[in-house]
Amino acid sequence: MLLAIDVGNTNVVFALIDGRAILGRWRIATDPRRTADEYAVWLLQLLQFQGYSPAQVTRVIVSTVVPRALHNIQVLSNKYFHHDAWIAGNAPVEWDMRIDIEQPRSLGADRAVNAIAAHARFGGDLVVVDFGTATTFDVIDADGTYKGGIIAPGINLSLEALVNAAARLPRIAIEPPRNNGSVIGRNTEDAMHIGVFWGYVAMMEGLIARMRTEIGRPVTVVATGGLAVLFHDHTTIFDHVETDLTIEGLALLAERVKD
Incomplete structure (x- = not known):
């Protein structure tokens, strides 16, 4: 095993x-x-x-x-x-994919593993969104080449910064606002939920729309990470949610090593 x-x-x-x-x-x-x-x-x-x-x-x-x-x-x-x-990334489990960015050595191992797993699973042009400490958006072309991406603050990191910087704001959970879809908060907690949750959804939708336009071809969007399922229920931008994508990528790399 x-x-x-x-x-x-x-x-x-x-x-x-x-x-x-x-x-x-x-x-x-x-x-x-x-x-x-x-x-x-x-x-x-x-x-x-x-x-x-x-x-x-x-x-x-x-x-x-x-x-x-x-x-x-x-x-x-x-x-x-x-x-x-x-x-991962070192012998005998090198990436075995082309990394077409200015500083290939700077690519994080998690992003490389996700790219390998997504290309093996879905093929075609891909955007992989990983919800971690940072939220990353990675572009892989139909040949499996890593082309670059975006790094944004993770939603928990953003919320922590907001609460720490504003003395009177309470700590809230990461969850959809409970106000029937309104984006006008009637109290402090609702206003924070709207800003954090729907603000994050708007950021993702806007960035992915811009990436689709720049790529100029049909793109499959794959989400992974702990909060992927939560956001998938409130946006249509994800084609697939694969919470174990990184682990699958590690298993795939290990399979490539000959006994």
Whole structure:
């Protein structure tokens, strides 16, 4: 079995995969100071709860956008699973796709993995929207070439900045406004919900419309990340929602490595 690990700025996601089937997935807050032993105490128990053992893990692959967290993940793989972790983007799991931007080395691993997975799944011209700490919009052409994209503040990050900068604004949950679709708030919380939620929807719809115009060909829009499902119910811009796109991309990269 494959243990796929996606280290994001907010969470680290662990997924146990057999072939293409995801048998279990678990997440923990990202903390570069977390040791391999701390990961193991948490992860090994979760594996056991679902009836799996470390001995069943035969390969480990890691995608990370937090370089400081990588060492302890590598120690975890060696010490508790007895395998060297493959690092996505490095031998033997290179991207194997053309990256047509000014600084190819600057492309985040999560964005590259998403691009590979989306191209393998859907083909054609694509825009991949990933709801993470940042919200990213990535363009992949029909040949599988990564062409560039957009990085915008994530909705939670935007809300946190708003609350921290304005002393009298309350903390609110990320959810659709509860005012029958009106965009005129009658109280502070409603006004914040409208600004954060519908403002974010308008930003996504506007950016994707501009991207479609610039690409000039039919485009499939794929959404991933924790909040993708929430927004999918309130806009028509997404053709597909694939919450496990990054994990699927890691599994695909691992499949390409010959025994």
